Structures are given as structure tokens and as C-alpha cells.
Amino acid sequence: MTLLRRYPAMLAAAGIALVLASAATLAIPSGFKLVIDKGFTSGGGAQDIGRWFQYLILIVIVMALASASRFYFFSILGERVVADIRMAVQRHLLRQPPSFFEENRPSEISARMTADAAVIELIVGSTISVALRNMLTGVGGMIYLFTIAPKLTAYLLVGIPVVVLPLLALGRRLRGLSRDSQDGVANVGSMTAEILGAMRIVQAFGQEEREADRFAAAVGRTLSIARKRIRMRAIITAVAFFLIFGSIVAVMWQGALDVAAGRMTGGSIAAFVITGGLVAGAFGSLSESWGDLLRGAGAAGRLGELLASEPGLASPANPVSIPAGDGGVRIGFDHVNFRYPTRPDRLALEDFTLDVQPGETLALVGPSGAGKSTVLQLLLRFYDPESGAIRLNGMALPDAALGDVRGLMAFVPQETIIFAASARDNLRYGRWDASDAEIWDAARAANAEEFLRDLPQGLDTYLGDNGARLSGGQRQRIAIARAMLRNAPILLLDEATSALDSRSEHLVQQAIERLMHGRTTIVIAHRLSTVRSADRIVVMDQGRIAEHGSHDALMQQGGLYARLASVQLTDSETKADAAPAA
Structure with a gap:
């Protein structure tokens, strides 16, 4: 409803068209009453009858134009609301840190923004307007029935709780099934995106049949839930139509007896029958609309979950400008401890302390999983450390605006x-x-x-x-x-030359060295040629700094770096001999 309030003029136009369409629909039985009571029984002949039928045609014209307007305005509202929802969700997702997408699959989020948004579009653009029309028609019809035959209408009112209570009980069950059905559709969409994105791997490893079976199983589960949902909707529809039309038939029976006894005119019973049919159809259709509304509530709830998630990282309410530095930006890690949210039992960085001077080029080396990429991710403030501080020119990252922090870096x-x-x-x-x-x-x-x-x-x-x-x-x-x-004044390179052949690597390395001049640079590299050009080398192991120094000094120590360098030197020489063109 909040999104609908953004468009008051269109909402008002849709409301006026809705009221006119319902009023015109309810005026038709009155027109038939006049035709029968005044046209046929007044003795005015064909001219008098024609006058009342012209009145009926005018009502039909108003009903047609109002119904078309209702459809147009509600459909446009549906499109606009869904566009607003998608933009709001996307804008909200862009503020989420990487940890959010570790716990929520992007492919499933994409499915929510397409399938669930489409359901909401259908609800706002069609179901709500149809439900409101039927509600107005039903309530207005009941009021009109009271003016024609109060006794018969009272009989109908007595039966309303008998109709409504079973529908409410069945509706709660349908809402749960609708939510499960939407989850299944999202899972199928997510799996489709995953398989298509990895098609080369799927085909290279000959897993086409397995992926087809896995997809078929997911579709089968979704179909099974859909069957239950459709079965429940069919039961609700059957119960609603039986109770509603059964009560109408019983009342009509009594009305026919009143006409036979002379207590009602032929026009009155005709108007009562037509209006009763409209009322029954309106309330009967509400049962179908109720099922769609419950499905829409499930879709809205799934999108609402995305909007309700608070960003784990945000700019402070009163951000402070990062101080300007001489000759570049100084980077400082002060006793930093950090665990990834998806791996809470393992420290990715442990008591990590490091200073990178303005304009310095620092190389991070170490075995896989040592924490090298974690350093860059914390510096970009994709995550915040559990303890310790990270500073740029002496100022802690959380004190500055996120845009200012990342604006200083090229990655x-x-x-x-x-x-x-x-x-x-x-x-x-x-x-x-x-x-x-x-x-x-x-x-x-x-x-x-x-x-x-x-x-x-x-x-x-x-x-x-x-x-x-x-x-x-x-x-x-x-x-x-x-x-x-x-x-940018800070350059972050994570294996920036790993996919290049020797010739391209040499040319790009020259360009990178020119780019490094006057900038604070952190390079993660496995190739010895990249590491040698650094001002300082930091060797990491299991989230800690194991060694640091120049290439020659570290080689003389004969520690972890020397072992890594000897292996890497052999690898790089092999790659140089047999490197393909990239």
C-alpha cells in the first residue's frame, strides 16, 4: 500500500472507474425491473418498452467504459509498483556486503526479483481490482436486495458465516502452500542459472544426464507442491460455489412462493434473481481472488525479507574525511582478527599487524588459504574485523564514508x-x-x-x-x-597477471610498474617476476605474518619464502617455455 500511495491521481482514477463499473453492473437488474414492471405492464406499447431498453443500453455503455478504465489504471499501477519494488530491492542489495551473498544465493535472489515480482504485478494489476469490484458488487447488491425483498435478503445474511468461516480455515492452509510453491519456483530458476553459467564444466565432465536428473527432481518437487496448492484452491472454489449458490437457490425458492402468493411483483423477483446471481458470482469469485491474494502475500513476504535485511556494513551517520597524505596513502593494520561469517570456527587473520608506507609497493605471498585475499577484502571494507583496526592515513575505516574509502582504491x-x-x-x-x-x-x-x-x-x-x-x-x-x-592513490592487485603469457606479462608488468609510481600498492602474486619488483615482501601463513623483507634477504633465510620461490621459479620457467598466447 505504501508504494500505491506514490500515485494518488492514478489511484483515484482507478477507484472512480471501479465504483462506476460496480454501480453500472448493479443498475442492470434495476433496468430489467423497470422494463418488466413499467414497460410490459404499463400498456405503453413498443415505444414505452423501447425507452426502458434504451436506459439499459446506456447502463451497459457506462459499464463497458468504466470496466475498461478500471483495467487500464490498475494494470498501469501494477506495472509501476513492480518497477518500484524491483528498483528498491536492487538498490538495497547493492548496499549489502559480500557476506550477505555468501548466505543468500544470487541466483535465488534473481528468481525472487523476477518470479515473485511477476506474481505481485498480477495481484496489483488484476486480482486486487477484480476482488474490489466483486466486493463492491456483492455489498452493493446485498443493499439493493434489502430494498426489494428484506425478508429474503435476511435469509441470505444468515448464511454468510456458513460461507466465510470454512473459506478462512482453508485459506490459511493455502497460504502456506503458496509460499512453498514460490520457494520451489525460485529454486528451479536458481538451478537453471547455475547450470547454464557452468555449461562448459558440465559438458567437459560429461554431467549432462546428472544435471538433467537433478533439474527434473527439482521441477518434480515444485510440481508436487503446485498440485497440492491447486487442489486446495479447487476445494475452496467448490465449497464457496456450493455454499453461495446453494443459499441463493434456497432463497429463490422462497421468492418464487412469494410471487405465486402475490406478495412480490414479477419485476421485483426478476431483479432479485439477477442481483442475487450477481452477488453470488461476486462472492464466489472472491474465493478465487482470495487464493491469488494469498499467493501474492507469499511473494511479497519473500521480497520483504530481502528489503528487511539490514546491511552489515554502512557509512557512519557523520562521516569524517580521510586526511590527505604526502606521496600517497598510508595503510595500517593494527592487531586485526577476522573470521568469515560462513567459517566462524577458523580465524582467517590472527593478530595481524602491518604498515604500508605511502608510495610503497608491498607484495603478499604465501600458500593458498594463508589470508592474502582477506587483507584486500578488509581493506576494501567488504568486511569489518572482529577486533583491531584498519586505518588509512591514521583514520579508522568505519569513521569514513564507504564511498570515500573505496574511492581511494583501484582493484x-x-x-x-x-x-x-x-x-x-x-x-x-x-x-x-x-x-x-x-x-x-x-x-x-x-x-x-x-x-x-x-x-x-x-x-x-x-x-x-x-x-x-x-x-x-x-x-x-x-x-x-x-x-x-x-x-586511484591505492592500487590492489590480486593475481593480476596470472592469466597472461610471458610476453604479455612482461609488457603489462612494465605498465603496472609505471602505474605504481607515487601510489601505495599491495600485490598478491605467485609469480616470482612480480614479487621481485616489490619494495617489501610479506610472507603469510595461516592468517599470520611468517616472514617479511626483500627477496634476497628472504632467500638467504631459507624459510617458507625460499621454499615457495624455488617452486615458483621452476613453474615460471616452465610457463615461459610453453606459454600459449592469451
Whole structure:
């Protein structure tokens, strides 16, 4: 209802059309009463009868125009409300930290925003207007019936609790089934997205039949719940129609006896019969609308859960500006402890203390799972530490606005993200106002210019879902060019050259070294060539700093770094001999 109040003019127009349509519908029995009592029995002949039928035609015209207006305004309202819901949910999701998406599958969220929003669109655009029309018709019809035959109408009112109470009891059961059905539909949509996104792996490992069976099982479960929901709706419909029309027939029987006894006119009983049919049809249709409304309530509840989730990370109410530094930004980790929400039993960083001086290039190395990427994620404030503090130029991250913190950083992740958009939009994602000349400069520096110019439409070429039209090395070079174009004082590189062949790596490494000048840089790397160029190397193991120093000093110590470097040196030499073009 809150969203509907945003459109008062359209809501008022829809309400007026709704009242006119119901009033015109209820005026039809009155018209037939006049035709029978005044047209046929007055002795005025064909001309008098025609006058009353003209009155009926006028009512029908008003009913048709009002019904069309009702449909139009409610349908537009439905579209607008659903658009507002989708935008509100998307805006809310963009404020959620990565931990939210670890606990809530993005594919399932996507299914909620499509399937559940479509249900709400149907409810607002159609079901609500039909339900309100039927309610007005039913209530107005009952009032009109009282004016025609109070005794017969009283009989109908006595039967209302007999009709309503069973429907309410069955409706509670239907609401639960509707919610389960929506969950099943969302799960099927989520599974579809997951399988299609991993199609190459599915086919490479020959798992087509297994995935087909798994999908069929999910569809089967959804179908089973749908059968129960449809069966319950059918039972509600049968009970409603039997009770409503049964009571109408019983009352009509009494009315026929009153006409035979001369206590009612023929026009009155005709109007009563027609109005009674309209009332019965209106209340009978309400039972079907009730089922749809319950289904809509389930869909709204699922979307409401997304909107109700509070962001775990947010900017402070009164953010403080990050102090300006000389020669770059100083980064400080002060006794930081951190666990991922999905792995609460294991410390990802333990008593982690590190200072990175302005303009310094720091390399993080260590075995898989040592906590290297965690350092970058905490610095970007995707998470907050359990204890300790992280500072930029001496100021703790939670004291500054999130946008200000991340605005100081350019990030190249290990898993390259390419949007389903043009090459231009992917390159300028970090600085949307960049000119084409600046884009080409960044592409040239990242060794991406050559293949970008070879694309069919150049920078306007659509790159496909996650850059499906590019090789792994090309995608990574676009990510590096994107970071170069951002031109931020802090540079974060997570395996930024891992997918490049030796020639491209050498050229990109030169570009990165130029980009590092005057910037505070943290590099996560496995290749020795990347590590050697760093001012300082920090070796991590199990969330702690095991060693730190220069390459030569660490090699002389003969510790963890020396063992990693000897293996990496062999690997890099092998890759140099047999590296394919990226």
C-alpha cells in the first residue's frame, strides 16, 4: 500500500472507474425491473418498452467504459509498483556486503526479483481490482436486495458465516502452500542459472544426464507442491460455489412462493434473481481472488525479507574525511582478527599487524588459504574485523564514508569480472566520465589496445556474458586497464597477471610498474617476476605474518619464502617455455 500511495491521481482514477463499473453492473437488474414492471405492464406499447431498453443500453455503455478504465489504471499501477519494488530491492542489495551473498544465493535472489515480482504485478494489476469490484458488487447488491425483498435478503445474511468461516480455515492452509510453491519456483530458476553459467564444466565432465536428473527432481518437487496448492484452491472454489449458490437457490425458492402468493411483483423477483446471481458470482469469485491474494502475500513476504535485511556494513551517520597524505596513502593494520561469517570456527587473520608506507609497493605471498585475499577484502571494507583496526592515513575505516574509502582504491581481482556490455563500458567502469582518448591510453598501457582494435565494432563491441567472446588473458588485461583508468592513490592487485603469457606479462608488468609510481600498492602474486619488483615482501601463513623483507634477504633465510620461490621459479620457467598466447 505504501508504494500505491506514490500515485494518488492514478489511484483515484482507478477507484472512480471501479465504483462506476460496480454501480453500472448493479443498475442492470434495476433496468430489467423497470422494463418488466413499467414497460410490459404499463400498456405503453413498443415505444414505452423501447425507452426502458434504451436506459439499459446506456447502463451497459457506462459499464463497458468504466470496466475498461478500471483495467487500464490498475494494470498501469501494477506495472509501476513492480518497477518500484524491483528498483528498491536492487538498490538495497547493492548496499549489502559480500557476506550477505555468501548466505543468500544470487541466483535465488534473481528468481525472487523476477518470479515473485511477476506474481505481485498480477495481484496489483488484476486480482486486487477484480476482488474490489466483486466486493463492491456483492455489498452493493446485498443493499439493493434489502430494498426489494428484506425478508429474503435476511435469509441470505444468515448464511454468510456458513460461507466465510470454512473459506478462512482453508485459506490459511493455502497460504502456506503458496509460499512453498514460490520457494520451489525460485529454486528451479536458481538451478537453471547455475547450470547454464557452468555449461562448459558440465559438458567437459560429461554431467549432462546428472544435471538433467537433478533439474527434473527439482521441477518434480515444485510440481508436487503446485498440485497440492491447486487442489486446495479447487476445494475452496467448490465449497464457496456450493455454499453461495446453494443459499441463493434456497432463497429463490422462497421468492418464487412469494410471487405465486402475490406478495412480490414479477419485476421485483426478476431483479432479485439477477442481483442475487450477481452477488453470488461476486462472492464466489472472491474465493478465487482470495487464493491469488494469498499467493501474492507469499511473494511479497519473500521480497520483504530481502528489503528487511539490514546491511552489515554502512557509512557512519557523520562521516569524517580521510586526511590527505604526502606521496600517497598510508595503510595500517593494527592487531586485526577476522573470521568469515560462513567459517566462524577458523580465524582467517590472527593478530595481524602491518604498515604500508605511502608510495610503497608491498607484495603478499604465501600458500593458498594463508589470508592474502582477506587483507584486500578488509581493506576494501567488504568486511569489518572482529577486533583491531584498519586505518588509512591514521583514520579508522568505519569513521569514513564507504564511498570515500573505496574511492581511494583501484582493484584488480583474481577472478576477472567482465559485464555483459560493450568494451567501452567495461573499461570506464571505474571512471564513467573518461574520454575515448583516455580509454585507449589505458588500454595501450595494459597491452589491450591491439585486440580491442581488432574487435568488430571496436570499443562498441558487445563482450558477452562475463566476457565470453574474449580469452582469459584478454579479460584480465581489460581488468588491468580498468584499474589504470581509475587512477586511484591505492592500487590492489590480486593475481593480476596470472592469466597472461610471458610476453604479455612482461609488457603489462612494465605498465603496472609505471602505474605504481607515487601510489601505495599491495600485490598478491605467485609469480616470482612480480614479487621481485616489490619494495617489501610479506610472507603469510595461516592468517599470520611468517616472514617479511626483500627477496634476497628472504632467500638467504631459507624459510617458507625460499621454499615457495624455488617452486615458483621452476613453474615460471616452465610457463615461459610453453606459454600459449592469451
